[in-house]
Amino acid sequence: MKRAIYPGSFDPVTFGHEDMILRSAAIVDELYVAVLNNSSKNPLFSVDERVSMLRELTRDIPNVVVTSFDGLLIDYMKEIDANIIVRGLRAVTDFEYELQIAEINRVESPTVETIFLTASPNLSYLSSSIVREFALYGGDISKLVPEQFVERIYAKYDIKKRGAKN
Ligand code: ADP
Numbered sequence: 749m750k751r752a753i754y755p756g757s758f759d760p761v762t763f764g765h766e767d768m769i770l771r772s773a774a775i776v777d778e779l780y781v782a783v784l785n786n787s788s789k790n791p792l793f794s795v796d797e798r799v800s801m802l803r804e805l806t807r808d809i810p811n812v813v814v815t816s817f818d819g820l821l822i823d824y825m826k827e828i829d830a831n832i833i834v835r836g837l838r839a840v841t842d843f844e845y846e847l848q849i850a851e852i853n854r855v856e857s858p859t860v861e862t863i864f865l866t867a868s869p870n871l872s873y874l875s876s877s878i879v880r881e882f883a884l885y886g887g888d889i890s891k892l893v894p895e896q897f898v899e900r901i902y903a904k905y906d907i908k909k910r911g912a913k914n
Contacts, residue, residue, distance in 0.1 A: 752776040752832035752863075755821055757876060758783055758798045759791045760901055762893050764836065764867060764874040766805060769812060771865055772834045778811050780828060785818040792880055792904050801897055822857040833862040838872045 754772055758765055758781075773779045783798045793801070795816045806812040817824040825831065833853065835846055850862035867874075879892050883901050890898055 749778065750776040750832060751778045751780070751828070751830040752834050753780040753782050753821070753825055753828070753830045754834040755782045755784055755817075757786065757789070757791070758802060759789075759793055759876050760879060760893060760897055761798065761801050761805060762871075762874050762876055762879055763891075764838075764871045766894060767868050767871055768834070768836045768865060769806060769809070772863075773809050773812050776811075776832060776834075778813065779834070780830060781806065781812060781814045782824065783814075783816040784821075785816050787818070792901075801900075804896065805894060820856075822853055822860060825857070825860060831860050833860060835862060835864055836867055837864045838867040838875070 752772060754768060756765065769779065769781055781802050783795050783802065785795045791798075799814055799816050802814040806814060815828075821833065825833070833850070835850075837843060837846060846862075846864065853860050853862060874892055879889055879901065881887075882892065883889050884905055886902075889901060893901065
C-alpha cells in the first residue's frame with residue numbers, strides 16, 4: 749500500500765494544487781492532502797476553511813483524504829502510516845528550500861522518501877501568494893483558482909477592507 753502525503757498551506761487552493769493532487773493521486777494508492785496548521789503565519793483562510801475547500805475539490809477522487817496537522821510532518825506521517833511526501837517544483841527558487849527539507853526529513857526518518865513533481869508548464873507561475881496579491885487589488889483570479897472559490901476569496905478581502913475602515 750503506497751500511502752503518500754501532499755502537505756502544504758493551500759491558502760487558498762489553486763489550479764496548481766489541483767493539478768498536483770490529480771497527478772499524484774494517479775501514482776499512489778492513497779493520497780493524504782494535509783493542511784499545515786502553522787501558527788506563526790497569519791492565514792487568509794482558517795485551517796477548517798482550507799480543509800473544507802480541499803474536500804469540495806477532491807470529492808470525486810476516491811483515493812484522496814483531506815486532513816490537517818500541526819507539528820512535524822514526519823511525526824504526523826508516522827501517525828497515519830505514510831512514507832512518501834509529494835512536493836511540487838515550480839522554478840529553481842523552489843529547489844533549494846525543498847532540497848533542504850527533503851534532506852532533513854531523510855535524516856530524521858530514513859524510510860521516508862520525498863518525490864517531486866515538476867509543475868505543469870501552464871501553471872508554473874502560479875502560487876497562493878500570487879492569488880492573494882491579485883485578489884487584494886481586485887484582479888481577475890478566475891484563471892488561477894477553481895470557480896467555486898473565487899467569490900469566497902474576494903469576500904475575505906471585502907470583510908478585511910470593511911473591517912479596516914470601521
Ligand atoms: P507551502 O507553504 O508548504 O509551500 P503551498 O500551499 O504554497 O504550501 O504549496 C504546497 C505544495 O504545492 C508545494 O510543494 C508547492 O511547491 C506546490 N505547488 C504550489 N503551487 C504549485 C503549482 N502551481 N504547480 C506545482 N506545484 C505547486
